[in-house]
Amino acid sequence: MSVNITLYASLESPTTIFEKIMEQKQDRYIVEFGEETLQIFKKGLFKKKLIGQFTHRVRQQEDANQFTQGLIGYIHQEIHGDEAIKQKLLIQGEHTNVMLGCMIEEDEAEAFFPSYFQFIQQLNGFIYVPSGDIISVDGQEIANGEGQIIAEDFTVQVAKRELKSLFDVTETVENQGRRVASIAKMKARHIPYTENLSLLPDSKQVRMRSVEEIARRAAVVLILIQFVRELLDEKEETNLKTSKRIAEVFLNRYGVKLNLTAEEEAFLAQEDYTQQELINKMWLYEAVWVMLWSIHLVEELAEPTQICDVEHTLNLLMNYTNIGELLQDAEARDVTEVLNRMDENYLYHWACTEARLQGEESPADLDDGVVLERQRAFNWITQLHEEQWDDVTIHS
Template structure:
C-alpha cells in the first residue's frame, strides 16, 4: 500500500516531467485506509444520467432522450440540476457547454470501473463517440456485468496527480499565465470533480462536489 507521502512525491515527479509548476506546500491527500469508494452500482447509476444529459447537450433529438430515459428507468437517477437541464427547451448555450464537458466525467467514471483501460494525461478531450457507444448501446445490466471497480490505490494515484495539476491550472488562470500545454483546464477540472465524488470527499453529493486546491 502506497503512503500518501509517496503518492505526492510520485505525482510531483510526473508533473515535473510534463513541465507543470508544482506547489510543494499542497497537503497530502487521504490514505487508502480512510477512503470509502462509491459502489459499482452507484458509479453506473451516475454514468447513465450523465450520458443522457450529455447526449442532449450534443443535440440528440428529444425523442431519443425520452427513449434513453425509458430504457434505463432513469427518472430517479438525475440530480436536481440535471432534471432542470433536461426540462429546458431551447437549451441555454452556457448549459449546453457545461453538460458537454460532462463527457470528461463519464470518461473518468468508465475508467474507474474498467470499461476503458487507460487514462491518458489530461491534455486533450475524450472520445465522445466511444462514450456514447459504450454506455447508451448497453443495458444497465450489461454495464454492471462488464464493470469492476479499480483498486482504491489506483484511483488515489490519479486523484493526487489531478489535485496538484488543478492547482497549476488555477494559478495560471489567476495570474493570467499560459496554462501548461500538457494540461487541458476543462479536463483537469472535470476529472478532479469526479474523483472527489468517487472517494466521497466531504460526503458531498454530485451537484455539490467541491474541488478546493
Template sequence: MTVNSGAEPSSPTETEAEAESRARRARTEARLAAAGISVPAHLPWIESADTVTLRTPTEVARRTYALFLTAMRADSLLSDAEIPVEEMRERFPQGFAAFSPIEAAFFAAAEPEKQTLINSLWRYESLATLQWALGWAEELPWPTTICDLDTVIATMMDADPDERVATAALRPAAEIVDALDLHFRLHWATRHAGLEGRPNPADLDGGVIMERHHALNWLITFMGEDWDDVPTHT
C-alpha cells in the first residue's frame, strides 16, 4: 500500500499506476457508499496491480496449510477433542514446514493460553482469504459473518497437499489488489466505529475483516514483513 494521500486531483504528471490506483479507490468508495458505509477521502490508495509484489503461489499454498493446522489445533483444544500433534504432522508436513515462529511456539506449547487459542481459531478467516486468492474458492463473500467452516475445512482435507502446492496458481493481481483496497477501507470503518463506541456499519464483522486484511497485506508483501509481523494500518 502506498502512503500517498491520494486526495489531490489528477495531474498531467500522474503515472499510469497512480491513475489505476486512484480509479480503484473511487470504485471501492462508490461500492461502500452504496452499502451505507462512509470512509474519508484522504485514506491512501493501494499499490497498482502492475507494481505490487505478490508472494509466489507455492509460498501461498504452503501458508494455507500452516493456517489450517493452527486453526484446527485451536478448534480441537477449545472443544476438548485434541488432535495429536504427530498425527497432524504426518498428514500435513507441508504446514509444519511453513510455520511462522508464533505458530511453531503454539504447537510446542502443551497448554496454550485461552487468548492464544482464540487468536489461532480466527486463522480460519485468513485461510479462507488465501483459498480465494488461489482460486480454491469462487468468491470472497461480503464480510458480515464468519466463513463457511465446513467448506473451508473440506477444501484442505479433500485434496492431496503435495499436488495442491505443486499446481498452485494465484488469481490475477488486479483482483487481489481490488480485494485489499476494499478490506483496507472496511477495516478503517470498523476500527473507527469501535473508537467512537458505535456498532459496526452495515453489520460488518470486524474480526473477519481484520483477518482478511492481514492475509491480503501478507500476500502483497506489504512492508516486506513475514506473517507474524504483517501490519494492518488504517
C-alpha cells in the first residue's frame, strides 16, 4: 500500500520543480532520477531502500484550459462552507501551472512527510489528498474529506507570471449590474451558473486593443485558416508547398506578415501536420468572428449554438486588396456592448465546462467549441490577462 498526495503549485519556473527537489539536502533520504520520475530512497547502513517517487506535470499552453479542470470542478461542486475561502481556493487552482505527485509507501509516510512539508513551504499552492482533504503547503487542513471548509482563512499565493488582471478588478455599479443581467439571462434560458466567478473589468478599467491591432490579427488568422483548409482538402507534398507559397503571397499583399506570432511562423515552417493540428487551427474562425464583430465588420454575434458563417468570414478578407482598405470600413464597437457579450460568454464557458466534467451535453444547445474560441478572442481583445495571442489562456 502507498500514500498518494498531489501538490497544485503556482511557480515562476514550473519546469524546474525536479531540480528544486534535487537541491534539497536530506540526512535520511536520497532522491535520484528514474524514468520521467524522481525516485525516493531511504538511507540505510549498507544500502538504500526505494520507498516512493515524485511525478510531475507542467501545464503546456495548449493544455491551459484542461490542466486543472477536475480540481476546479471538485472545488465548485463538493467544497462547501466559507464562500470567501472557497473563492480563494478556486483562484489558487486556476493559476496552477505544475502538479507534483508524491507516492510513498504507507509504513514510511509518517516519517517522510515532515521533510516533504518543509520543502513545499517555499512553494505556492495547496495539496489534495485522495480522501478529499485539501491541505495548505504549511500542513494546515483547509477542507476535510467531507468537503467542509474548516480553515479560518487561506492566503492565495500566485507566481507573478501567473497573475491575471482579474485580481485588480474593482467592483463597480457597472460590472456588478452587468453580472446581474448575465445571470438573469442564464436563468431565463435554464442554463446553470455560479455566482463565484470573478467580475470582469468595467468600461473605465478595461484596456481595449486598437481597431488596427484587431484587424491585423484577424487578417493573419484568416490567411492561416485558408492555408489549413487547403491542407485538410489535400495533404500531398506538392500541395503543401503551393499552399505555403499562397499564404506567403497573401500575408505580403495585406501587409501583415510582420504581425505573425512566433508560433504562427513556426507553424507555417512545419514540413508536416497532424489532422488534429489542422482542426485546432480551423476552429480559430470562431475567434476571428468575434474580432470582426468588435470592429463592425460583422454585424451580428448570434448565440453560440452553432458555428459562424465560415465562407462569409473568409470571403470578407477577399473584398479588400490590403489592410488599409479594410481599416477604412472598420470601427470600434461600443465598449459596453463588447463587455456585455463577453460577460455572458464567460458564464456560458463555465456552464459548458461543468457539463463536460459531468459527462453531460452542454445546456441550451450551446456549442462548447464556439464558446471556447469566443472566450479566447474576448480575453485577447480586452487584454484581460495581459497576454499576447500565443499565450492567451481561458479560465472559467
